[in-house]
Amino acid sequence: MDRRLRLAVWKFASCDGCQLSLLDCEDELLAVAEALEIASFPEASSAVAPGPYDLSLVEGSITTAHDAERIREVRRQSRHVVTLGACATAGGIQALRNFASIDELVAAVYPSPGYIETLATSTPIGAHVPVDFELRGCPINKVQLLEVISAFLAGRRPAVAAHSVCIECKRRGTACVMVQGVPCLGPVTHAGCAALCPAYGRGCYGCYGPMESANVTALARRWQALGATPQRFEQALRSFNAAAAGLQRK
Amino acid sequence: MPVGAKAMIVREALQGLFDALVTEGYRTLGPTLREGAIVYDDVRHVSELPAGWTDSQEAGRYQLRRREDAAWFGFNVGPHSWKRFLHPPLELLWSARRSGDSFEITVPAAEAKLALIGVRACELHAIAIQDRVFCAGRYRDDSYQARRTDTFIVAVNCGQAGGTCFCVSMGSGPKAAAGFDLSLTELLGADRATFLVEVGSEAGARMLERIASRPPTEAELAGAQAALERTAARMGRKLDTTHLRELLREQAGHPRWDEAGERCLSCGNCTMVCPTCFCTSVEDHSSLDGAAAGRVRLWDSCFTLDFSYVHGGSVRHSTGARYRHWLAHKLSYWIDQFGTSGCVGCGRCITWCPVGIDITEEAAALRTPGRAKRKEVTHEEP
Numbered sequence: 001m002d003r004r005l006r007l008a009v010w011k012f013a014s015c016d017g018c019q020l021s022l023l024d025c026e027d028e029l030l031a032v033a034e035a036l037e038i039a040s041f042p043e044a045s046s047a048v049a050p051g052p053y054d055l056s057l058v059e060g061s062i063t064t065a066h067d068a069e070r071i072r073e074v075r076r077q078s079r080h081v082v083t084l085g086a087c088a089t090a091g092g093i094q095a096l097r098n099f100a101s102i103d104e105l106v107a108a109v110y111p112s113p114g115y116i117e118t119l120a121t122s123t124p125i126g127a128h129v130p131v132d133f134e135l136r137g138c139p140i141n142k143v144q145l146l147e148v149i150s151a152f153l154a155g156r157r158p159a160v161a162a163h164s165v166c167i168e169c170k171r172r173g174t175a176c177v178m179v180q181g182v183p184c185l186g187p188v189t190h191a192g193c194a195a196l197c198p199a200y201g202r203g204c205y206g207c208y209g210p211m212e213s214a215n216v217t218a219l220a221r222r223w224q225a226l227g228a229t230p231q232r233f234e235q236a237l238r239s240f241n242a243a244a245a246g247l248q249r250k
Numbered sequence: 251m252p253v254g255a256k257a258m259i260v261r262e263a264l265q266g267l268f269d270a271l272v273t274e275g276y277r278t279l280g281p282t283l284r285e286g287a288i289v290y291d292d293v294r295h296v297s298e299l300p301a302g303w304t305d306s307q308e309a310g311r312y313q314l315r316r317r318e319d320a321a322w323f324g325f326n327v328g329p330h331s332w333k334r335f336l337h338p339p340l341e342l343l344w345s346a347r348r349s350g351d352s353f354e355i356t357v358p359a360a361e362a363k364l365a366l367i368g369v370r371a372c373e374l375h376a377i378a379i380q381d382r383v384f385c386a387g388r389y390r391d392d393s394y395q396a397r398r399t400d401t402f403i404v405a406v407n408c409g410q411a412g413g414t415c416f417c418v419s420m421g422s423g424p425k426a427a428a429g430f431d432l433s434l435t436e437l438l439g440a441d442r443a444t445f446l447v448e449v450g451s452e453a454g455a456r457m458l459e460r461i462a463s464r465p466p467t468e469a470e471l472a473g474a475q476a477a478l479e480r481t482a483a484r485m486g487r488k489l490d491t492t493h494l495r496e497l498l499r500e501q502a503g504h505p506r507w508d509e510a511g512e513r514c515l516s517c518g519n520c521t522m523v524c525p526t527c528f529c530t531s532v533e534d535h536s537s538l539d540g541a542a543a544g545r546v547r548l549w550d551s552c553f554t555l556d557f558s559y560v561h562g563g564s565v566r567h568s569t570g571a572r573y574r575h576w577l578a579h580k581l582s583y584w585i586d587q588f589g590t591s592g593c594v595g596c597g598r599c600i601t602w603c604p605v606g607i608d609i610t611e612e613a614a615a616l617r618t619p620g621r622a623k624r625k626e627v628t629h630e631e632p
Contacts, residue, residue: 021518023269028538031537032327032538032541034538034539035538035539035540043527055483087588117328118529139347149538150535150536150537152535153536153538154536159533159534159535161554161556162554162555163551163553163555163556164514164516164517164518164554165517165520165555166517166519166522166604167517167549167550167551169338169519169520170339170519170522170523171340171522171548171549173289173330173334173339174285174310175284175285175286175289175328175329176602176604178310178604179311179601179602179603180312180313181311184604186517187515187517187604187605188515188517199285207404211517212554212555212556213516213555213569215512215515215516215569218512218514218515219515219604221605222310222604224608229596239614
């Protein structure tokens, strides 16, 4: 009898990039498949085995009534639910609709809006069902994904920090780009990418969403002092994690 | 040459010192240009030094500038400190592998001994403080001590003060007084450049014997002294340390902490760039098949919520409380704990704070009685 724990990977409103991060674990994929029975992963295989599952990795946000129902079924079938990426943890880029009128957006995009059935907002998985762990990023970092899976298998807490990108940036030895005049979202952004962009002289884009205690107001003042208009700062926040609670201004 | 002896070398002779250190098996580290800043990295040749470059520093601002001369050490401390090598940001403490019913633990082998070239007076003090933190107490950090035992230190006396420097206030500079093997004072003459070298240890004396030197003239000694006096007179910042230890203890309810908390990003940059901040966290990792595990130590910061997390939540939830903890520890509780201030006046936390919060300004503001919340309540009580 197969004694491996059973893994399922689910997709909601998303671009598939986070699921691809699992397939991108080329060197480790066999070890993953040895440790877990990949019972359901439609992106990788059309052979789908029914639940229940021990670990469900969920990508994407909830944008339709049908998906709002489907995620409840996923939760019912799963012992442990981990959300992957900005869509599943913050609503994703598609949550820009939350700041606009959905009817106007649909009318602007589709020739026959009447065929479109969608919710007014894009919301994270955690707004619908209890989630055991949220992994950030757009897309997620495969090293962190493997850490989450390894931790789940060992029954320990994943070593995934919620502090700023700056701490990773300084550990890496990068000279702060912001102090040298480049507006950067690093101080308000959740770690996880190993401070990739500042290492190449660019400001952080905020792919991992807000860090644990993001002081967006203070950072906005500094951006302005560096010559970035308030509109530019607003636009910088309105990206993959636009709807994340920690990024909303008081 | 005895400890305390002084000698002159032509500037190019410094290469001979690099070569001698490499021959002796040292990994030579020094200042070099990278990412628009002067950082510390592997340097084997004097041509890799930031000749002719300097920096301009203010709260939250750092910019490289060209010098009018070709000084090799004509700049102030940058984003890195020697902590990065003596107390690395990420260190594997041990790894383990399952073998049969048991497991085997492997501790990483010792690395090459380090030669630090271009260590400033404030940094010598910072190293001495970390030595005390890691080696002097009841609990010794073996890997730190192993790295320190064989460290060779070439200090450089500062020929200029930076915009955020305040070593004079902290009694930690600008002259390298102790804790080095050799110290250099760069003297730029009209026709040629030289270093006045001071011997700080027997190891330093042995190294100096391997390069050509001559005794200094009175004029050269006076020139070096004058340069240090000029530097001391031009500190970009000052910090009044009078009764600071007591003051900070008494001002826990000062409204300034919350004001700083509104500006502070709690990003942790100040603690990362500080040459004395030593806090770490430890992470355990395990492989997918459960056959291997490892324990890693990483630089941590008292500005994270996880840092003060105990059952039920973080003890220092507000950013103001975290800022207060950091500053009060640095300037007050550190003295209780280690018998010395935790601040050496290098100014890094001021320069590299993305929003330019200034420790000297904050400490000064605490001397002005604010309408302290805690006191107000006390006074209003019937």
